[in-house]
Amino acid sequence: MTADNKKGKPKPKGTDEEVKVRQLTELRQDTTEKAQKALESRIAYFDKKREKPFQEQVETMVSKAINAVAELSLNVRKLVPEETQQRLTEIWAKLMLAF
Amino acid sequence: MKQKYYKEIISVCPECFEKIPAIIAEESDSRVYITKTCPKHGDFRDIISSDAMYYKWTHYASPDNEFSFEKDGETNPPDRQADERGCPWNCGLCNLHISTCSLALIDVTNRCNLQCNFCYANVEKSGVLVEPSQEELRRVMKHFRSKPIPAVAIMFTGGEPTVRKDFPEIVAMAKEEGFKEILVATNGYGFQKPNGKGQDFAKRCFDAGLDTLYFQFDGIHNATYLKTRGAPLWEYKQRVMENCRAAGMDSIVFVCTLAKSVTDMEAGNIIQYAIDNIDIVRGIIFQPVSLCGRISYEDLRDLRITNADVLHEIEKQTNGALRVDRDWYPLTTIVEFGRLIAWYAGVEPIEFTCHPDCGFATYMVLDPQTKTLRSIMEYLDPLPMIEFANKFWKKVKDRKESNFFTKLLGENVGATLDKGFNWLDRQSVKARFLLGVMPYIRNPGKIMEVFSKVIMNGNWESISSFSYGSLLIGSMHFQDAFNFNLERARRCIVHFGVPMPDGTVLETPFCVYNNFTRQEVEKQICKQYTEKGKEEWSQNVAGEEITPIIRDGGVDEDGNPIE
Numbered sequence: 244m245t246a247d248n249k250k251g252k253p254k255p256k257g258t259d260e261e262v263k264v265r266q267l268t269e270l271r272q273d274t275t276e277k278a279q280k281a282l283e284s285r286i287a288y289f290d291k292k293r294e295k296p297f298q299e300q301v302e303t304m305v306s307k308a309i310n311a312v313a314e315l316s317l318n319v320r321k322l323v324p325e326e327t328q329q330r331l332t333e334i335w336a337k338l339m340l341a342f
Numbered sequence: 343m344k345q346k347y348y349k350e351i352i353s354v355c356p357e358c359f360e361k362i363p364a365i366i367a368e369e370s371d372s373r374v375y376i377t378k379t380c381p382k383h384g385d386f387r388d389i390i391s392s393d394a395m396y397y398k399w400t401h402y403a404s405p406d407n408e409f410s411f412e413k414d415g416e417t418n419p420p421d422r423q424a425d426e427r428g429c430p431w432n433c434g435l436c437n438l439h440i441s442t443c444s445l446a447l448i449d450v451t452n453r454c455n456l457q458c459n460f461c462y463a464n465v466e467k468s469g470v471l472v473e474p475s476q477e478e479l480r481r482v483m484k485h486f487r488s489k490p491i492p493a494v495a496i497m498f499t500g501g502e503p504t505v506r507k508d509f510p511e512i513v514a515m516a517k518e519e520g521f522k523e524i525l526v527a528t529n530g531y532g533f534q535k536p537n538g539k540g541q542d543f544a545k546r547c548f549d550a551g552l553d554t555l556y557f558q559f560d561g562i563h564n565a566t567y568l569k570t571r572g573a574p575l576w577e578y579k580q581r582v583m584e585n586c587r588a589a590g591m592d593s594i595v596f597v598c599t600l601a602k603s604v605t606d607m608e609a610g611n612i613i614q615y616a617i618d619n620i621d622i623v624r625g626i627i628f629q630p631v632s633l634c635g636r637i638s639y640e641d642l643r644d645l646r647i648t649n650a651d652v653l654h655e656i657e658k659q660t661n662g663a664l665r666v667d668r669d670w671y672p673l674t675t676i677v678e679f680g681r682l683i684a685w686y687a688g689v690e691p692i693e694f695t696c697h698p699d700c701g702f703a704t705y706m707v708l709d710p711q712t713k714t715l716r717s718i719m720e721y722l723d724p725l726p727m728i729e730f731a732n733k734f735w736k737k738v739k740d741r742k743e744s745n746f747f748t749k750l751l752g753e754n755v756g757a758t759l760d761k762g763f764n765w766l767d768r769q770s771v772k773a774r775f776l777l778g779v780m781p782y783i784r785n786p787g788k789i790m791e792v793f794s795k796v797i798m799n800g801n802w803e804s805i806s807s808f809s810y811g812s813l814l815i816g817s818m819h820f821q822d823a824f825n826f827n828l829e830r831a832r833r834c835i836v837h838f839g840v841p842m843p844d845g846t847v848l849e850t851p852f853c854v855y856n857n858f859t860r861q862e863v864e865k866q867i868c869k870q871y872t873e874k875g876k877e878e879w880s881q882n883v884a885g886e887e888i889t890p891i892i893r894d895g896g897v898d899e900d901g902n903p904i905e
Contacts, residue, residue, distance in 0.1 A: 264563045267610030270660040272706075272714040274620050279713060281621030285592060285810045299799070305769070306794030309776045313786040320781075332726075332781040339778030340733055342771075 347374055347398050354430075355380035356823040359858060361428075366827070368394040376825055388642065388824040390699070393650035393666070400672050400698045411672040415441035415695025415833065418489040421849060430831055430854040439851075441695045443837040446486040446493040446521075447852065448479060450512060452501040452864075455531050458571050470868035472501075478841035479512055483519040485839055485847035493837075494692050495523035497556060504532030504543070510550040517551035522690070527556040527597070529571075530582035540581060544589035554624065555586065559596035561608030562615050569604055583619060592622040595814070600652055601631040601645045609652065610659025616813055617715050620708070625814035628652050632820040634856055642824060649702055652817045664704060664815065669717045672698040673816075675728055678735040685738055686772055686797060697830040701818035708811035710788040715813060721789050727782035734775055741771070772797050821853040843867060 274282075290299075320328055346368040353364035357380065364378035374391040391397035400411055420437040429438045451473040454461070474482070486493040496516050503509055503526050516524045532543045533555070557579075560566050564574035586594060596616060600606050609628065616623040630647045653666045664670075673694040684691035705718040744767070747759035776794050783790055821830060834851030840863055842848050848863060855863070 264561065264565050264607050265611075266607045267614055267659045268661060270610065270614060270617070270663040272617065272663060272716060274617065274708065274713055274715065278619070278621040281592070282708070282811045285621075289810070301769070302795065302798035305773055306776075306791050306798055309773070309780070309794045310786055310791040312777070313780045313783050313790050316780055317783070317786060335781055336730055336733075336778060339730075339774055340737060342737060342774065 347394060347401070351376075352828040353378050353826045354823055354858075355383050356386055357383040359823060361828070364827075366390055368398070376827075386824065389646060389648055390825060391648050391650045393654065396650050396653070396666060400702070411674045411698040413674045413677045413695045415677075415693055415835070416491055418442050418491050421846075429828055430851075430858055433831075433850045433854045433859060435837065435849045435851075439832055439834075441833045441835045442489070442491045442693050443486060443493045443849065444495065444692045444694060444835040445837075446483075446496045447499050447836060447838045448474070448482050448496065449500055449838070449840075450474065450479065450498045450503045450509070451506050453505050454500060454502040454529075455505060456502070456529055456571050456573065470864065472864050472868050473506070474841050474867075476508065476512065476515065480515055480519070481841050481845075482839035482847050483516055483521070485849065486837075487519050487521070491693070492520070492690060494521065494690050495525065496521045497525040497527055499527040502529055502531045504528055504530075510543075510546040510552075513547055513552045514550040523553050524551055525554040525556045525595075526552060527558070529558040529575075530555075530579060533585050533591075534578050534581040535585075536581065540585035541588045544586050544591045548589055548591045552591070554593040554595055555582075555591070556597055556627075557582065557594050558599075559612060559626075560598055560605050562611045563608070566605055566608055570599065570601075583622065587622050593624045593809075594622050595625040595627060596623065597627050597629060599629050599631055600647050600655075602647045602651070604631075604645070606647060606651070606655050607659075609655050613656065613660060613664075613813075613815065617706075620715065620811070620813065623813065624809055625816070628656075628815075628817040630817065630819045632853075632856070633822045633824060649699070649817045649819045653702065656815075664706070664717055669704040669719050670702040670817075671704065671724065673701045673703060674698055675724075678732040679728060682731060682735050682738065682775065683797065685735075686768065687799075694835060695833065696835045697827070697833045699819065699827070699830060700834075701816055703814060703816035706813040706815065707789060710792075710811075718812075721783065721785045722779075723782040723784060727779050730778055730782065731775075734778060738771060769798070821857065823857055826853070826857065840867065 323331065348365070348367045351364050351366055352361055353376065354360065355362050355378070360380065360382075362378050362380050364376050366374060366376050368374050372394045373389055374394050374397045375387055376390050377385070377387045379385050402410060417440060418435075420435060420439065422432070422434055422436050424436040424438050425432045429436070449472060452471065453473065483496065486496070498509075498512065498516075503512075506512070509526075509532065513524055513526075526547075532547075533540045535543060559579060560570045562576065564576045567573060567575040567579075583594070586592070596612055598605060598608065598612055600609065612626055616626050630649060630652055631645055633642055633645065650666075653664075653670050656664050657666050673696055677694055680694065681691045706715040707718050707721070708714075709716055743760070743764045745757075745760055747763065748756040750756055751759065776797055821827065831851050831854050834853065836852040837849050838852060838855045840848040840850070840855075842863075843866055850859060
């Protein structure tokens with residue numbers, strides 16, 4: 244909201260019922276600090292609810308490793324021409340489905 | 343796709359409800375219409391989709407028909423056989439039905455503190471009280487849970503379910519019967535009460551096992567509520583939010599009934615308000631208005647809004663943050679994906695094998711790096727990823743657990759070895775799946791890590807923790823007699839359960855019940871309506887001042903963002 248909007252525009256006349264409901268024109272996608280904290284505490288609550296610390300550790304380790312590989316593969320893909328990329332993806336899918 | 347859409351279906355006459363043939367076809371204005379002729383009542387025509395291109399895509403996905411969103415579901419043994427009247431007239435649930443129930447609905451009362459003019463279930467209009475006893479409710483719950491493929495989620499509906507004083511006990515009963523997800527479709531009555539009563543009610547429901555409020559939410563202006571509900575409910579709605587937040591009840595899904603020029607202009611405001619209250623809001627379901635009952639063609643044309651209209655309106659009002667050509671997928675998209683996650687977790691799957699016209703959804707996820715909510719499609723390439731998941735599911739579904747060591751070494755040592763071996767096997771399949779979807783991830787980072795954890799952990803807690811920080815946005819169009827397609831009814835996954843006087847339970851699809859059979863069934867199960875309970879809610883619609891919410895969201899009457 245600009246300063247002009249804040250100060251300049253008079254309040255619309257009429258009761259709430261008479262005021263036309265306005266449409267949003269741009270979405271604000273950031274979240275507030277308070278909402279962030281509430282979310283983090285909720286996620287921590289669910290983390291705590293899992294009662295298998297060893298399994299949790301293994302799985303967290305695997306997810307981190309997979310993420311690292313995903314980042315690496317994304318960087319490698321950027322260096323490969325698109326046609327080759329497509330062929331490599333097809334071969335990779337076949338490999339992962341061969342079990 | 344250049345070829346025009348054309349399909350012959352079975353529908354009903356909106357006047358006499360007789361079954362008649364109908365045609366769903368794309369016309370020269372690039373829209374899709376349903377046309378039908380009743381021998382007694384003449385011609386009828388209604389719009390099915392305002393965007394033929396998108397409609398075709400949701401049916402065929404790819405021009406070569408290799409990938410389709412039309413998915414066959416599993417079926418439970420039928421409760422009865424179809425008779426000569428067939429679907430939908432002897433519905434309950436017969437051998438013609440081709441999906442299982444993923445969401446069980448029970449009307450716990452038809453009393454309500456509001457009197458919305460379009461509501462199909464209201465004691466004030468019907469003059470009869472429909473309010474099953476706790477024993478009857480348990481019978482319905484057992485019905486849904488005793489099927490070979492049991493319903494995983496249950497929603498209490500009405501009327502307004504929270505006008506029942508024993509509502510927390512009903513919730514506890516559902517938990518006892520084994521439902522994993524318990525929801526209440528509410529206008530917020532019990533939760534909005536001032537002076538700590540609403541907070542106390544929310545706490546009692548939460549403690550009893552209530553997971554989610556399916557919260558009637560038409561917008562952020564009193565002017566909107568005056569149009570839709572006949573009362574200025576904006577403060578009432580905010581009290582619900584505050585009381586739930588204070589009670590630690592943090593899973594609210596907004597449900598907005600959209601009608602053209604009535605509530606469609608609030609779509610963006612609602613999304614903004616949800617983002618601004620993301621600590622307790624998990625999703626938004628837009629419901630294009632279903633025009634049950636008699637209505638003139640002019641009124642129908644004025645109010646009718648299709649799923650495609652909703653998606654275009656959202657794109658316009660969010661300035662492209664959610665785009666029609668990128669973000670929205672039919673609910674059936676994730677059938678195999680859901681089965682895989684359930685298999686990994688060893689839990690019952692929720693089957694979204696409904697008709698592609700029934701609903702669309704997308705996810706906005708909280709990016710931990712930028713702390714903004716963004717469309718999940720910015721992070722992945724959905725179609726090839728889903729295709730891979732479908733192929734992967736075919737490989738996994740018949741995979742049996744090994745008992746090799748048990749046979750070799752006996753129950754003690756052998757079984758322990760088998761258990762360890764099977765656990766390792768399952769982990770290796772999960773890791774293989776994650777490696778397999780890797781090429782379709784556009785932007786790994788923290789999101790990929792969180793997603794991997796959901797797959798690896800796979801239990802309800804992991805899935806729940808993923809849903810914190812993400813916003814499910816969907817559009818579900820329930821049918822009415824004008825646009826009725828029998829194929830959709832046969833695939834329905836949202837089923838009412840009604841305790842019948844003969845001790846049986848009538849299980850019937852949502853749209854069939856509301857359009858055709860509700861009145862007849864309610865005649866059989868209704869009780870005498872007295873003045874009992876009326877005063878219970880009438881004083882509480884207006885309430886006291888509340889503490890400020892996190893951020894208002896949306897726009898003010900001048901169209902400026904509310905900070």
